[in-house]
Structure formats: structure tokens, C-alpha cells
Amino acid sequence: MYKVAVVQAASVPFDADAATAKAERLIAEVAANGGELAVFPEAFIGGYPKGTSFGTAIGTRTDAGRVEYERYVSGAIALDGEEVGRLERASAEHGVHLVMGIIERLGNTLYCTALMIDPAAGLVGKHRKLMPTATERLVWGFGDGSTLDTMETPGGRVGTVICWENYMPLMRQAMYAKGVQIYCAPTADDRPTWQSTMQHVAIEGRTFVLSSCQVIMRDAFPADHPVEYELPGGDTLMRGGSVIIDPSGSVLAGPVFDEEAILYAEIDQAAKVRSHLDFDAVGHYARPDVFSLTVNTAPTESVRFTS
Template sequence: MKDPLLKVALAQITPVWLDKTGTIKKIENAITEAASKKAELVVFGETLLPGYPFWISLTDGAQFNSTIQKEIHAHYAQNAVVIERGDLDSICNIAEENNIAIYLGILERPKDRGGHSLYASLVYINQKGEIKSVHRKLQPTYEERLSWSPGDGNGLLVHPLKSFTVGGLNCWENWMPLPRAALYGQGENLHVSVWPGSDYNTKDITRFIARESRSYVISVSSLMRKEDFPITTPYLEEILEKAPDVLGNGGSCIAGPDGEWILEPVLHKEGLLIEILDFNRVLQERQNFDPVGHYSRPDVTQLHINRERQSTIRFAKE
């Protein structure tokens, strides 16, 4: 029988905003610290690497052909992650060296979509340091659509981790019933949801998903304050002019399979939040409800999923 206990770390930290190199170093330090505390899984917030596009709502982001928007966007793209180029190699190496799994929110600039457009992606790296899935956010939310592109179903995958089966979604994807069901149906019992940073988002949906799925749910948010914008930020004065003192207050938390808090939302605190999860609690709660098992009717309703990675071009086989 596998060990039913899993030690998890929620990395509620601030990015070195729009600085890929600086943020990677901060992530590496957090992984190493989590491993030193015997954590077996560490989770980081949505697009922590290199940061969330807060400027859009602060600088009239919908203004067409704006020099400000174009230049900040280009700076953002320059600091995006190109996985094919090896941008995550050092993080993968640390995962392998420390036998720790990682869920990391990144801004991805993928080669298979031409190498210019940006995606909010959630990357799973296993304990061997292997990237096992890259889930591109299916539908960017509201003003995010001015910066991020819609993803596809390729990353709707789950992964074995000791006794658990873990899967994850980005931010408001967690409100989408069908992507949730896509993960439930593959046996997910530890759900990871990543957020840019607000208990407004995490305080309700975390417990709801846990109660619906009878799974553990880990929500991880980042932090961001007005003083956290680097002085090297393009158009910094214009951004700060309308920026509130706090843009991301955290709210990282954990709900158990009964929907009750294991860790209530933590606000304004930077660092690692660590808890131990017991797989047996999943089996206990599935006794009376299992949304894809004994309490489902696939003869009446079924979900069909397209997990093909989308691209503008397709080469015929030679």
C-alpha cells in the first residue's frame, strides 16, 4: 500500500514583476526551501513567472494602437517563458535533485503557435524533473484577453503523485464545470487551482470544488503591492498613478474532501504554507458521493474532450 500522506507547500510569493530571470531565482529558492521542509509538492500562482498583467486595467488597456500598450506588451513578451528554448530547465533540475513535484503558473510564448502570442499556462513538473503537462488557459478572463490568447485542451491531464491523482486549472477556469469534470473523470482527487492573488477569488470556489468533487483543493495566489513594481518597469509612472496599494493580497488556502477548511485563506503573508494531506479522507467522502463514479449516469450525460494541441499549420506526413 502506498503512503497515504502527502506534504504540500503553497508558495505565496511576489514575482520580480516582468523580470523572468529574477523571478526564476525566487522560484528556485522557494522550491529549495519547500524541499528542505520535506514537502513533496510545491504550487505557485497564476503567471507568477514573470507576473500578472496588472497594467491593462490601470492604463486604458483597450485603447487601440496605443504606444504605451504596445511597448509594455513587448516587454512582457520578452520576459515570457519559451519552454522549447529551455527556460524551465533549471527549475526541472531542482525538482529532480530534491525529489519534489511542482505546479507553476507561467506566461508562455510557445513555438508551436508561432512564437509571438502569449498564453497563461500551468506547468506540471514531476519528482523526476520532467515536464508532464502544459495547460494553456482555455479562456482568458475579461481584460486578460488584451494580452493572453485562448488555449486548448491538450493540458487537461492528471498525474500520479504517491496515493493521489493531481490535476489543475488556471484562475476562472475553475468556475467552468466541464473542464472540472474533465479532470474528475480521469480520477483527480487533489485539485490545484492557481490565481493571480485575491481571497475574493479563493474564499468560495475552493470549498465549492472540494465539496463537489470530494477531493482536496489547493488554491495558490501570488502577492503584489504598489511598491513591488520594479523601477525598470516601462511606463512605471503611468501604472502607479491609478494602482491601488494592494493589487494581490494572497488568499492561498486548502479545503478538504468534505468542503471544510484545512487552511483558511492567508492574507498579506509572503512565504510557504505547508500542510499534510491524508488520502484516506478522499475515500471516506467518496462513500456517499462520487461525481464520476457511483453518483454519475454516463448513459445519460457524457463529456467529450479534444486534447489535440492546436496549431495554425499541419504538415502532411512524407
């Protein structure tokens, strides 16, 4: 058996140092409770600025919005920065594999990224969100197929699909084809309908699904941070809904709403093996003579210098 943990907690928006410190404390707590893999929410380090427009509408931008964007950039982290080093050390110290949602800064572009960190090897993989949703595209760049990484753990192969990427059937199929056994879904979607999506993924992929969402209140953000749209939860900007599901679609832990919590479950990959008796989306239930998928895993660059 392999003990996994899903961390449902509030970020410290725009403060990478404080958010990393909170992550370090939570990793220690997971380890103290026997957890061997910890999955954190989308944008846990950097923050998810729900309800914020950055002063934009079609054909117009504001100076105040640009200043707000500057603050958002200041809270993002680089893959070679000290925050990633601290996460690697926490992983090593406590013997916990990590899936960590961050806002990544690369040059002058931000990405919504999930890091995969191994206690012995450090940062072994990353996934940049391929398709930021709606106005997320204003502040996040698009990932490419070179970041469909996986991570080997004693409990199985880990892969990560972020938030509404889980509504992309071909994205899911690619991850099943990569042999993902522990399918991690960091998200900012706290709607009740998200649970149906996660159960569908578990049954379709015959995989364990670990989904993590923040619980965060308006007062977690700086007092002058603009939330320009009335949100369904009022001052509750995200209400959680984190969950752990097995390959049959049975819920092992959660969902939990409206409070910070760490969900735990013991998983056994034999359950996945048994589930494939009657279904394998990329094997005996596939019809490659009718349907096929090509995945481009080459990195894409806007400028290449050759000599």
C-alpha cells in the same frame, strides 16, 4: 501521509531570471520543511500585469501600449528555455514535485500556463489556460484540450485548473473524470469569495484543493509600469488568500492574506476514498443517460503542412 505546500509569494514581474531564482529559493525552503509537492501562483514567472490596459480600447491601440507589451513578452519563457531547465534541476535536487505558473511564449503568442514537473522525469505536463478572463484575452492566447494534463505523485494524481476556469462546470467535470486527487488552482483572484469556490470544488470533486495566489505590491513592478485603474487594494495589487482544503471541504491551512507565506498540510488519500461513500460526480452520482460531456483532447493548429 504526503506533505504538500502552497507558495504565496510575489513574482518578479517581467524578469524571468529573477523570478526563476526566487522560485529556486522557495523550492529549497519547501524541501527543508518536508514538502513533497509545491504549488506556485498563476503567472509567477512572467508576471500578472493587474490594472494594465496595454494602451487599448475598442478600436484603438497606442504605441506606448505596444512598448509595454514588448516588455511583457521579454519576461515570458519558452518550454525549451533555460528557466524550465533550472526548475527541473531544482525539482530533482530537492525531490519536490512542482506546479508552476508561468507566462509561456510560443511563437508570437503568450499563454498563461501551469507546468507540472516531476523530480525524476522533469517536465511531464502543462496546462494552458483554456479561457483567459476578460481583457486577459488581449495578451494571452487560448489553450486547447491537448493540455489537460495530469501528473502522478506519491501522494496522488495532480491536475491544474487556473483561476476563473474553476467557474467552468464542464472543465471541473473533465478534471474529476481524469481522476484528479490533488486539484491545484493557481489564481490571481484574491477576493474573499474565492474561498467559497475552492470549498465547493473540494466538496463537489471530493478532492484535495490547493490554491495559490500572489501577494504583490505596486513597487514590485518597474517604476514606469502603468497601472491605469484604481484597484480596490490601492498599492496592494494582490493580497493572497492561498488555502489548502480537504475532500470534505474542511480547511487544512490558510487562507492567508497580506503577507508572503508557505502553507503546509499533510494529506491522506484515504480521506478521499471515504468521501465517495455518498457522492461521486463522475460515477455513482452521475446520470449519463440524461447528461453527458465530450472533451476534445486533440491539439488544434491554425496551419498544418502536409506532403
